Amino acid sequence: MTIAIDIGNTDVVVGFYDQEWKHIFRVPSNLEMETAEYEKRLRDFLLEENVPVPTVRQVVLSSVVPDLTPVILEVFDQFYEGEIKVVDGELLQQLSLGNIDPYELGSDLAANAVGTFDRFQQSAIVVDFGTALTFTSVNDKGEILGVAIAPGVRTAMKSLSSNTARLPEIPLEIPSKVLGNNTVEALQAGIMQGYVGMVRHMVEQMKLEMGETPKVIATGGLSFIFEPLHDLFDEMDVNLTLEGLRVILNKLK
Template sequence: MRIGIDIGNTDIVIGVYDGESWIHHWRTPSQRNRPEAAFNEIVKNLFLENAFEIESVESIALSSVVPDLTQIIQNVFESLVGLSVVVIHPENIEKLALGDVINPYQIGSDLVCNAVGAFDRFGQNTIVVDFGTALTFTSINDQGNMMGVAIAPGVRTAMKSLSANTAKLPEIPLEIPNSVVGTDTISAMQSGIMQGYVGLVRHMVNETKKHHAHPPKVIATGGLSFVFEPLHDVFDEIDVHLTLNGLLVAAEKLR
């Protein structure tokens, strides 16, 4: 068994891989003010509730874009499992030979894992669309090098910003309405943001393809990737586990 941990700005995702599939997939909020003991209890309970045998763990890998939580989560898993955690950080990102375009001290390790996972999956130039806290578009060339990234606010981020900064607008379900013409406040917000993001993604993918030498594969990931059904014709594949897959591949390369 191998454990992959992806610490994002919204959630910490923990996955357990048995060599063929992710048999466990857990989430807990990335609360920066939560003490290490609390995280320790959460992870311990996840193991107990799922009858998970710690003795079966062979390796642990971690990606984090929240520096305040990196060492805390590393400590939790090393103390519970008794193995050293391979952490993806700027110094070892350079060892992954992803090209000269990316500054390892500025790029998020989640984007690095997406790139590694996509190239491992397709073995050719690829665009990764990640529907996370931020909406990101990562380009990889035929050599597995990162060509560059585009970043926009994530769908939830945009929705929460609109609700928080406008007195009369509520938080709403992330669902795509049947019409772009909203007939009430909720459907109007759903139309503007959800339908708007359909157009944003289509445009960005089409423009990004122009920077590739030949037609790239397009893969979507992130928790909301399945919500945008009108975009499914844009993607060659949807893989919610892409970041974790890439994390395990990267960790093996570093070993």
């Protein structure tokens, strides 16, 4: 069994792979949470899901929250005696990712790119609906051509509601129209429908700059909310980052 750990700005996601992704553990990324609490939550999950921990053969970790990395590593040291592979700039240098600086590229974006190319074996665009909304382009050699980053939709909503007086928190729902008749509808129209337009525009522009006909894959927990965009995607895979980490680990053997 392979364990892949993705430490993001919003959540720590842990996937357990045995021929397929069978168990997914998710916990908020909280720098104030003690190691013991992370370990307790993980042990409770393993018990409830009946995950056979003794069968773990390899563990790989990606993190965009450096201060949380040692905490999670300490947690998994309790379950795994071998070396935990941390995907960082030094490790990414060993892969053929093109001219992009591996020390500036987020390890999660690298995993998205590697996982996508492994699946399609052709040029592709990965749209990741996470804390940030990211667009990663890959050519037909598996090299990363470039990345675009925008605030994620939840980030945008929280920023607007927390910095503007009298604006409520907004449900993450796509409104049926762009002319809102109340504050919530107006915010949903501007943000949710606005993101639909932004994603379509960005994908079209990336295709033009790439000069190819790439596959387009969506990932991230919020990808399924944007139903008006589903026709844009050749595939949707919420576990793409985990799969990319697994592929990276196998490439480095």
